[in-house]
Amino acid sequence: MSSLPxxxxxxxxxxxxxxxxxxGLYDVLQKTPGFPAHIKKVCVRDPHKARPVDASxxxxxxxxxxxxxxxxxxxxxxxxxxxAYPIITRALRNGKAVVSANKKVLATHFAxxxxxxxxxxxxxxxxxxACASMxxxxxxxxxxxxxxxxxIQGIVNxxxxxxxxxxxxxxxxYDEALCDAQAKGYAESDPTLDTGxxxxxxxxxxxxxxxxxxxxxxxxxxTLGIDGLGALELNYAREKGLKIKLVAEAFRRADGRIAAYVxxxxxxxxxxxxxxxxxxNGVVTRTRFADxxxxxxxxxxxxxxxxxxxxxxxxxxxxxxxxxxKIQQDGATALSDDFEVTILLRYRQDDAMALRRYFRSVTExxxxxxxxxxxxxxxxxxxxxxxxxxxxxxxxxxxxxxxxEALAVDTTETTSEQSVPAFxx
Amino acid sequence: MSSLPxxxxxxxxxxxxxxxxxxGLYDVLQKTPGFPAHIKKVCVRDPHKARPVDASxxxxxxxxxxxxxxxxxxxxxxxxxxxAYPIITRALRNGKAVVSANKKVLATHFAxxxxxxxxxxxxxxxxxxACASMxxxxxxxxxxxxxxxxxIQGIVNxxxxxxxxxxxxxxxxYDEALCDAQAKGYAESDPTLDTGxxxxxxxxxxxxxxxxxxxxxxxxxxTLGIDGLGALELNYAREKGLKIKLVAEAFRRADGRIAAYVxxxxxxxxxxxxxxxxxxNGVVTRTRFADxxxxxxxxxxxxxxxxxxxxxxxxxxxxxxxxxxKIQQDGATALSDDFEVTILLRYRQDDAMALRRYFRSVTExxxxxxxxxxxxxxxxxxxxxxxxxxxxxxxxxxxxxxxxEALAVDTTETTSEQSVPAFxx
Numbered sequence: 001m002s003s004l005p006x007x008x009x010x011x012x013x014x015x016x017x018x019x020x021x022x023x024g025l026y027d028v029l030q031k032t033p034g035f036p037a038h039i040k041k042v043c044v045r046d047p048h049k050a051r052p053v054d055a056s057x058x059x060x061x062x063x064x065x066x067x068x069x070x071x072x073x074x075x076x077x078x079x080x081x082x083x084a085y086p087i088i089t090r091a092l093r094n095g096k097a098v099v100s101a102n103k104k105v106l107a108t109h110f111a112x113x114x115x116x117x118x119x120x121x122x123x124x125x126x127x128x129x130a131c132a133s134m135x136x137x138x139x140x141x142x143x144x145x146x147x148x149x150x151x152i153q154g155i156v157n158x159x160x161x162x163x164x165x166x167x168x169x170x171x172x173x174y175d176e177a178l179c180d181a182q183a184k185g186y187a188e189s190d191p192t193l194d195t196g197x198x199x200x201x202x203x204x205x206x207x208x209x210x211x212x213x214x215x216x217x218x219x220x221x222x223t224l225g226i227d228g229l230g231a232l233e234l235n236y237a238r239e240k241g242l243k244i245k246l247v248a249e250a251f252r253r254a255d256g257r258i259a260a261y262v263x264x265x266x267x268x269x270x271x272x273x274x275x276x277x278x279x280x281n282g283v284v285t286r287t288r289f290a291d292x293x294x295x296x297x298x299x300x301x302x303x304x305x306x307x308x309x310x311x312x313x314x315x316x317x318x319x320x321x322x323x324x325x326k327i328q329q330d331g332a333t334a335l336s337d338d339f340e341v342t343i344l345l346r347y348r349q350d351d352a353m354a355l356r357r358y359f360r361s362v363t364e365x366x367x368x369x370x371x372x373x374x375x376x377x378x379x380x381x382x383x384x385x386x387x388x389x390x391x392x393x394x395x396x397x398x399x400x401x402x403x404x405e406a407l408a409v410d411t412t413e414t415t416s417e418q419s420v421p422a423f424x425x
Numbered sequence: 426m427s428s429l430p431x432x433x434x435x436x437x438x439x440x441x442x443x444x445x446x447x448x449g450l451y452d453v454l455q456k457t458p459g460f461p462a463h464i465k466k467v468c469v470r471d472p473h474k475a476r477p478v479d480a481s482x483x484x485x486x487x488x489x490x491x492x493x494x495x496x497x498x499x500x501x502x503x504x505x506x507x508x509a510y511p512i513i514t515r516a517l518r519n520g521k522a523v524v525s526a527n528k529k530v531l532a533t534h535f536a537x538x539x540x541x542x543x544x545x546x547x548x549x550x551x552x553x554x555a556c557a558s559m560x561x562x563x564x565x566x567x568x569x570x571x572x573x574x575x576x577i578q579g580i581v582n583x584x585x586x587x588x589x590x591x592x593x594x595x596x597x598x599y600d601e602a603l604c605d606a607q608a609k610g611y612a613e614s615d616p617t618l619d620t621g622x623x624x625x626x627x628x629x630x631x632x633x634x635x636x637x638x639x640x641x642x643x644x645x646x647x648t649l650g651i652d653g654l655g656a657l658e659l660n661y662a663r664e665k666g667l668k669i670k671l672v673a674e675a676f677r678r679a680d681g682r683i684a685a686y687v688x689x690x691x692x693x694x695x696x697x698x699x700x701x702x703x704x705x706n707g708v709v710t711r712t713r714f715a716d717x718x719x720x721x722x723x724x725x726x727x728x729x730x731x732x733x734x735x736x737x738x739x740x741x742x743x744x745x746x747x748x749x750x751k752i753q754q755d756g757a758t759a760l761s762d763d764f765e766v767t768i769l770l771r772y773r774q775d776d777a778m779a780l781r782r783y784f785r786s787v788t789e790x791x792x793x794x795x796x797x798x799x800x801x802x803x804x805x806x807x808x809x810x811x812x813x814x815x816x817x818x819x820x821x822x823x824x825x826x827x828x829x830e831a832l833a834v835d836t837t838e839t840t841s842e843q844s845v846p847a848f849x850x
Contacts, residue, residue, distance in 0.1 A: 028714055031573075034750055133715040135567075139560060142736045148456075272721065275700055280717075289453060289728040290558040292705075294721035296697070303714040311567045318743050325459055 008317040009072075011037035014065030014096075016087055017078035018044050018051060018058070021101060021128075024306035025075065026053065035310075036317045040071055045078075066090050073097045073316055075309060081105040088113065092122050099312040101128035101305055107202035111215050114324060123321030128308035130206050131156055131281040134297040135311065139285070140210040141322055151251035152211045154283035155276050156203040158299035159187045159194040160226050160246045164264075165277040167234050168243050174229045186279060186300075196225035197246060197262045204248035204262055211250060211285075212258050213326025214333040222261040222384055228394040229264060232346050232371055237396075242266040244396055245273055251400075257336035259380070265397040266344070337381045340401035345386070346373040346394040355393060358386040377401060433742040434497075436462035439490030439521075441512055442502035443469050443476060443483070446526060446553075449731035450500065451478065460735075461742045465496055470503075491515050498522045498741055500734060506530040513538065517547050524737040526553035526730055532627035536640050539749060548746030553733035555631050556581055556706040559722040560736065564710070565635040566747055576676035577636045579708035580701050581628040583724035584612045584619040585651050585671045589689075590702040592659050593668050599654045611704060611725075621650035622671060622687045629673035629687055636675060636710075637683050638751025639758040647686040647809055653819040654689060657771050657796055662821075667691040669821055670698055676825075682761035684805070690822040691769070762806045765826035770811070771798040771819040780818060783811040802826060 015022055026039060044051075047060050065071055066087070074091035076084050081104040088105065091098045093116070100106060106113065106126050117124050130137050131154070140149070155161050159181055166177035178195070181187040193199050201223045208214050226246050237244045245267045250260035267274050272294045276282030281299030286292050298304040340360070347355045352372050356362065362376035375398070378386070387395065440447055451464060469476075472485050490496055491512070499516035501509050506529040513530065516523045518541070525531060531538065531551050542549055555562050556579070565574070580586050584606055591602035603620070606612040618624050626648045633639050651671050662669045670692045675685035692699050697719045701707030706724030711717050723729040765785070772780045777797050781787065787801035800823070803811070812820065 024714075133718060135560065135564060142560075142739050272700070275697070287732075289449075290732040291723045291726070291729060292721075293558060293723075294719075296717075296719035296721075298716045298718075301716070304716060307712075307715040314567050318745050320743050320745075 008036050009319070011073045011313060011317055012071050013037055013039045013073045013075050013313070014068065014071040015039050015042045016062070016065070016074065016076045016084075018042050018053075019077065019079065020302035021305045021309070022077045023052070024302035025077070025309050028303070028306050028310055032310075035314070037073070037313050039075075040068070041065055062087060062090075066094055066096070071096060073099065073313065075313070076100040076102060077309070078102070081108070085109060088124065089116060092116050092120050092124060095120065095122055097122055097316050098124045099128075099309055099316070100124065100126045101309060102126075103129040103199065103202040103206065107205035108218060110205065110209055114209075114215070114327065117321070123316065123319075125312035125315060125320070125322065126206065127312050128305045130203050131283060131295075132158075132297065132299050132301065133304035133307045134281060134283065134295045134299070135308070136283050136295055137206065137210050137322075138311075138315075139293070139295070140207065148288040149211050149252070150286040150288065151249065152207055152283065152285050153247060153249040153251075153273070154203075154207070154281065155245050155273055156207075156248050156281055156283070156299065157194055157197075157200045157246060158279035158281060158301075159191065160197075160200070161277065161281070161299070162186045162279045163195070164226060164244055164246065167229075168237065169277075171238070173231065174226070174234070192225075192227070195227040197223040198225075200246055200248045200262045204250065204260060207248070207283075208250055208258065208260055209324070209327060210322070211326070212252060212333055213324070214258050214260075214335070215327065216260065216335060220260075220335055222263070222380070222387060224261075224263040224387055224395050224397075226264050228392075229396075230346060230371070230394055232366075232373055233344055233394055233396050236344065236373070237266060240266075242268055243274055245276070247273065247397075253336045253339065255336070257334050257338075259336050259339055259400070261380075263395065263397040265399070337379070337384065339380050340377050341380055341383055342375065342377045342398040342401065343383065344373055344375050344396045344398065346371060346396075348392060351391045351393070355386070355389065355391060358382050358389075433461050434744070436498045436738060436742055437496050438462055438464045438498045438500050438738070439493065439496040440464050440467045440500045440502065441487070441490070441509075442504070443467050444502065444504065445727035446730045446734070447500075447502045448477070449727035450502070450734050453728070453731050453735055457735075460739070462498070462738050464500075465493070466490055487512060487515075491519055491521070496521060498524065498738065500738070501525040501527060502734070503527070506533065510534060513549065514541060517541050517545050517549060520545065520547055522547055522741050523549045524553075524734055524741070525549065525551045526734060527551075528554040528624065528627040528631065532630035533643060535630065535634055539634075539640070539752065542746070548741065548744075550737035550740060550745070550747065551631070552737050553730045555628050556708060556720075557583075557722065557724050557726065558729035558732045559706060559708065559720045559724075560733070561708050561720055562631065562635050562747075563736075563740075564718070564720070565632065573713040574636050574677070575711040575713065576674065577632055577708065577710050578672060578674040578676075578698070579628075579632070579706065580670050580698055581632075581673050581706050581708070581724065582619055582622075582625045582671060583704035583706060583726075584616065585622075585625070586702065586706070586724070587611045587704045588620070589651060589669055589671065592654075593662065594702075596663070598656065599651070599659070617650075617652070620652040622648040623650075625671055625673045625687045629675065629685060632673070632708075633675055633683065633685055634749070634752060635747070636751075637677060637758055638749070639683050639685075639760070640752065641685065641760060645685075645760055647688070647805075647812060649686075649688040649812060649820050651689050653817075654821075655771060655796070655819055657791075657798055658769055658819055658821050661769065661798070662691060665691075667693055668699060670701070672698065672822075678761045678764065680761070682759050682763075684761050684764055684825070686805075688820065688822040690824070762804070762809065764805050765802050766805055766808055767800070767802045767823040767826065768808065769798055769800050769821045769823065771796060771821075773817060776816045776818070780811070780814065780816060783807050783814075
């Protein structure tokens with residue numbers, strides 16, 4: 001620091017994709033004089049689509065960007081994980097930094113991209129892939145040290161949160177809320193990626209790596225979607241003053257192993273996530289040093305996502321890169337199934353006996369002529385088996401058994417309340 | 426980016442102050458192997474105080490740190506703004522980067538420190554000064570462009586929030602809550618810096634510079650504390666289901682000028698800040714591109730503050746520095762008093778007539794034998810005059826007149842609700 005700090009690099013961008021986010025990025029950069037980056041060329045797939053920018057700005061040949069020595073940053077904003085994979089790897093191998101918002105390709109090839117960055121010494125940033133405009137990955141990288149993060153818990157998918165908010169506040173059915181979300185453009189015509197919890201799982205995989213240094217395979221993570229939610233459990237939530245949210249969470253067990261899952265979950269009014277509605281995302285982290293932090297922001301949309309991409313581009317101009325320090329420190333983290341959870345399980349009356357056997361203990365049951373539910377406790381291992389049972393059902397998590405969880409919490413530190421994760425009833 | 430990114434610098438730190446935060450920093454660095462920084466020496470004032478670290482680690486001579494060519498970062502964590510000033514200026518002039526958590530010295534010398542950084546080309550970072558562990562300054566710097574930020578609104582002082590939470594949830598008087606806060610160490614024996622709103626004002630000044638590029642003098646900002654709050658207005662809030670919070674806020678008017686103030690404010694359940702209780706801080710930003718973002722974190726305390734300091738140190742290892750782009754783009758921003766606000770004004774019954782003349786219009790009045798209140802609208806200019814009136818009184822803001830505020834909001838963009846700032850009733 002005794003000499004002048006290094007000047008910021010000027011970045012010459014090759015952009016893949018010119019959909020909403022791509023155009024948003026173009027728009028924001030146009031409106032930001034002095035920002036040390038400009039887009040040189042955009043690679044798109046369809047040469048015939050009308051676009052609001054001069055045709056000479058576009059190419060249909062990826063090599064024109066990937067082999068251009070003047071381009072030092074590739075921004076990858078296409079929707080197709082399979083097409084994104086060779087773009088990212090070729091760009092890194094060609095010495096070009098990469099910014100991507102593609103959670104699926106990043107999550108499924110995490111270990112490979114991590115190794116490739118180490119090998120070629122070129123950064124890959126992806127803040128926009130985790131929760132759009134919320135700076136959650138940067139925070140995990142810069143604030144939290146490996147052994148100090150206790151838990152992370154978030155609503156990380158905007159479409160499902162919109163649907164769930166609508167069922168909670170307007171008392172409509174799940175199907176009506178889904179139709180409305182589709183009409184408003186918040187959900188795809190095939191909404192399974194969102195409603196099945198897969199999008200949330202990919203994001204959780206990214207957070208897991210940066211939060212705990214654990215690189216998990218997508219299949220490792222128990223993922224329950226909201227597409228099976230029915231009237232009984234929605235009514236239950238309403239009557240008890242709870243909300244059902246699709247929550248991705250992970251926490252460190254006392255033995256150092258990591259618990260991680262995506263499930264619909266009852267959220268009580270005193271919990272931070274209770275107020276995260278509509279298409280907003282929210283993430284709560286608990287650490288030994290910073291205690292609880294809570295971030296809320298729009299979890300989707302062209303401009304919020306473009307904002308995160310710009311933040312990554314800005315960071316590249318300082319040669320910023322993820323350190324992945326937690327992965328390096330702690331290669332041996334493993335996932336844990338060895339804890340207990342309390343759930344509400346809803347089923348057809350005929351299946352009640354067959355499904356109740358999964359529980360270790362039961363605190364409440366209800367039945368009408370057609371359907372019923374059981375509230376009770378079971379091991380997380382049994383929950384996996386239950387989720388694979390082919391009988392029709394719906395599962396909503398209350399929380400992790402407080403005794404199990406208590407082991408993982410160091411109560412000698414500053415935190416006074418331990419609300420995450422714990423029973424909400 | 427075609428060559429390897431620059432390696433992170435190793436930082437050799439000279440630390441001023443070894444109170445809670447200083448020791449917290451030492452502790453966290455000790456526990457973080459691989460972090461590219463170490464403390465070489467600590468300058469403290471009192472040579473006789475017992476300390477948990479070897480005496481050779483300490484010095485009582487500032488020059489030993491400031492003139493040591495090996496030390497490239499000065500971390501200033503002393504409580505005394507006057508003593509901090511020469512440390513920061515000498516360090517910068519000697520080519521050493523500075524990290525400070527001292528909001529008062531930073532806010533009162535902002536323009537000078539800004540000019541000095543430009544002159545000597547050495548960075549001064551101060552994330553910990555704004556809201557302890559919340560990364561709010563970094564976000565304002567990296568995500569938001571000058572013309573895109575619409576408003577910022579926050580609970581930025583933990584002690585007052587603790588006091589106000591206690592009055593709201595336990596129904597105790599202001600004085601009882603203050604005593605409890607003092608007993609718990611959340612408030613000083615002379616609590617005026619917090620309860621008078623001064624601490625919040627210093628933080629708002631930092632946020633104003635990074636949010637809107639406006640460098641204001643402390644005296645420019647209307648600052649109403651919570652130390653005059655009485656039973657009438659606390660009861661009013663309780664009965665209406667509102668909370669009173671000490672809120673710092675700023676928003677851009679349609680003419681480009683900035684409105685900024687610190688006041689007690691009624692907050693309704695649908696507002697983000699409603700759920701920010703106890704010693705937590707919360708900040709809501711509204712921007713054209715990222716829409717609403719909301720950050721919550723511990724606003725005070727040794728470890729949360731040390732976390733923010735560490736984040737700054739980490740950033741220095743990448744040669745990060747604040748760009749102050751908004752100040753450079755927009756030197757001509759000015760503060761605006763030209764808008765209307767709605768307030769509750771509580772007074773002694775005898776002063777009712779004398780004080781009511783400040784209002785342009787009145788919507789509600791109440792009186793008992795001793796006291797009364799008026800709810801009504803007045804210009805912000807008149808509010809300044811009212812605040813200077815020597816008659817005993819208490820003022821709680823409802824919000825900015827919606828018509829005034831509507832002018833400042835670009836409704837063509839993505840935002841659907843405009844809840845900040847606006848009437849809460």
